[in-house]
Amino acid sequence: MPAKQSMMYEGKAKKVFLTEDPTLVIVEYKDDATAFNGQKKAQIAGKGELNNKIASVFFRMLQTKGIPTHYVDTLSDREMLVKKVSIVPLEVVVRNIAAGSLAQRLGWEEGRVLPKTVVEFYYKSDELGDPLVNTSHIDVLELATHEQLVQIEELGRQINIHLKSFLADKNLLLVDFKLEFGVDEEGNLLLADEISPDTCRFWDADTKEKLDKDRFRRDLGSVEEAYEEILRRLGGFTL
Amino acid sequence: MPAKQSMMYEGKAKKVFLTEDPTLVIVEYKDDATAFNGQKKAQIAGKGELNNKIASVFFRMLQTKGIPTHYVDTLSDREMLVKKVSIVPLEVVVRNIAAGSLAQRLGWEEGRVLPKTVVEFYYKSDELGDPLVNTSHIDVLELATHEQLVQIEELGRQINIHLKSFLADKNLLLVDFKLEFGVDEEGNLLLADEISPDTCRFWDADTKEKLDKDRFRRDLGSVEEAYEEILRRLGGFTL
Numbered sequence: 001m002p003a004k005q006s007m008m009y010e011g012k013a014k015k016v017f018l019t020e021d022p023t024l025v026i027v028e029y030k031d032d033a034t035a036f037n038g039q040k041k042a043q044i045a046g047k048g049e050l051n052n053k054i055a056s057v058f059f060r061m062l063q064t065k066g067i068p069t070h071y072v073d074t075l076s077d078r079e080m081l082v083k084k085v086s087i088v089p090l091e092v093v094v095r096n097i098a099a100g101s102l103a104q105r106l107g108w109e110e111g112r113v114l115p116k117t118v119v120e121f122y123y124k125s126d127e128l129g130d131p132l133v134n135t136s137h138i139d140v141l142e143l144a145t146h147e148q149l150v151q152i153e154e155l156g157r158q159i160n161i162h163l164k165s166f167l168a169d170k171n172l173l174l175v176d177f178k179l180e181f182g183v184d185e186e187g188n189l190l191l192a193d194e195i196s197p198d199t200c201r202f203w204d205a206d207t208k209e210k211l212d213k214d215r216f217r218r219d220l221g222s223v224e225e226a227y228e229e230i231l232r233r234l235g236g237f238t239l
Numbered sequence: 240m241p242a243k244q245s246m247m248y249e250g251k252a253k254k255v256f257l258t259e260d261p262t263l264v265i266v267e268y269k270d271d272a273t274a275f276n277g278q279k280k281a282q283i284a285g286k287g288e289l290n291n292k293i294a295s296v297f298f299r300m301l302q303t304k305g306i307p308t309h310y311v312d313t314l315s316d317r318e319m320l321v322k323k324v325s326i327v328p329l330e331v332v333v334r335n336i337a338a339g340s341l342a343q344r345l346g347w348e349e350g351r352v353l354p355k356t357v358v359e360f361y362y363k364s365d366e367l368g369d370p371l372v373n374t375s376h377i378d379v380l381e382l383a384t385h386e387q388l389v390q391i392e393e394l395g396r397q398i399n400i401h402l403k404s405f406l407a408d409k410n411l412l413l414v415d416f417k418l419e420f421g422v423d424e425e426g427n428l429l430l431a432d433e434i435s436p437d438t439c440r441f442w443d444a445d446t447k448e449k450l451d452k453d454r455f456r457r458d459l460g461s462v463e464e465a466y467e468e469i470l471r472r473l474g475g476f477t478l
């Protein structure tokens with residue numbers, strides 16, 4: 001098992017450590033939860049472990065579908081070995097059902113099914129509050145090339161199809177989710193970051209009960225239990 | 240001269256009247272000024288007349304360049320005869336220099352020249368505060384067809400080239416501007432609304448003095464004088 005070396009980066013929910021292999025890093029999932037651009041903060045017991053396992057299930061499933069991801073292996077309860085990438089500074093949001101900021105932007109009630117998939121790009125900038133950007137903003141800011149952007153959008157739409165169908169079997173609705181992509185040393189575009197209840201909206205298909213970070217954002221309680229329920233429905237994850 | 244019949248619509252800065260010809264309407268330019276989605280209101284003496292004349296100059300120039308517009312004739316100091324169109328509910332913003340909301344969105348200082356033209360679409364909705372939308376939002380809201388959107392963006396970019404060059408000859412910088420488009424009874428897409436200091440940012444090319452509605456928005460004074468200066472530099476307009 002690759003040994004952790006110095007910490008390369010600490011984000012809101014994860015730490016990233018260098019390893020002896022310059023092409024690999026170790027991601028350590030934290031229990032810290034933040035919302036509203038860091039204005040709301042808390043610790044959710046067990047979240048780091050749950051998200052590491054949930055993301056492991058999703059990355060493995062997507063890899064079997066041919067989606068290129070940074071995932072290499074799950075090392076421990078909180079640690080994931082991934083390929084080292086340079087992150088494209090865009091949050092890619094894919095939506096199937098109106099919720100959150102989209103419900104506000106379009107003036108649609110939360111829960112209304114979108115007749116077509118919506119794909120949005122947000123500029124990853126804490127300072128600016130992650131603003132929505134269009135392709136001409138991305139071009140001016142040089143956040144991605146036109147070619148990368150086309151590839152990112154296409155991957156986002158494919159990942160949506162795979163995740164939706166995978167989750168439907170577990171009686172879960174995939175309302176929307178956020179992806180991040182990175183470029184490895186060879187220039188390959190890979191799905192990076194995580195896929196978890198921190199970055200997705202999951203609703204029970206029958207009751208529409210929220211089983212994701214909205215329980216924290218909106219003070220609905222039973223946050224940890226919701227994350228546990230997601231892992232349980234995914235069939236759990238054994239190291 | 241076509242006679243005004245009943246008022247069809249009253250907006251923030253214009254009234255629109257039916258005529259005996261069902262394909263033509265008369266636009267009457269008002270002195271009312273609003274900003275920040277109607278939260279700031281005032282009357283600017285002479286603004287209606289100035290904008291009617293300034294817009295007449297721009298529409299006539301653009302028509303000589305082959306841009307399809309709703310403009311037919313200037314009837315009086317405040318009245319313009321235009322083709323009746325169904326307005327596409329999008330504000331199309333074309334930008335050459337960072338200012339206003341773009342400076343905030345990108346975190347760029349006002350006045351920085353954009354390396355590439357930025358084109359933005361805002362959903363015309365007072366209730367929602369005219370939010371920025373991307374092509375997938377426009378698709379879901381059915382605000383325009385994909386074909387119309389491609390044509391609108393292309394027209395916006397062409398209009399920018401013509402306006403920039405026309406204004407450069409008058410020692411004016413075209414910082415950014417807002418366009419609206421409409422569809423006539425035959426299905427033709429036409430440039431509609433107005434082009435004036437209410438809808439554009441014009442800066443003196445040497446001093447960078449603002450000669451547009453930002454004087455009102457930002458309480459810089461001499462609003463009417465700025466609009467008069469624009470008309471003067473355009474060579475005036477005689478009925």
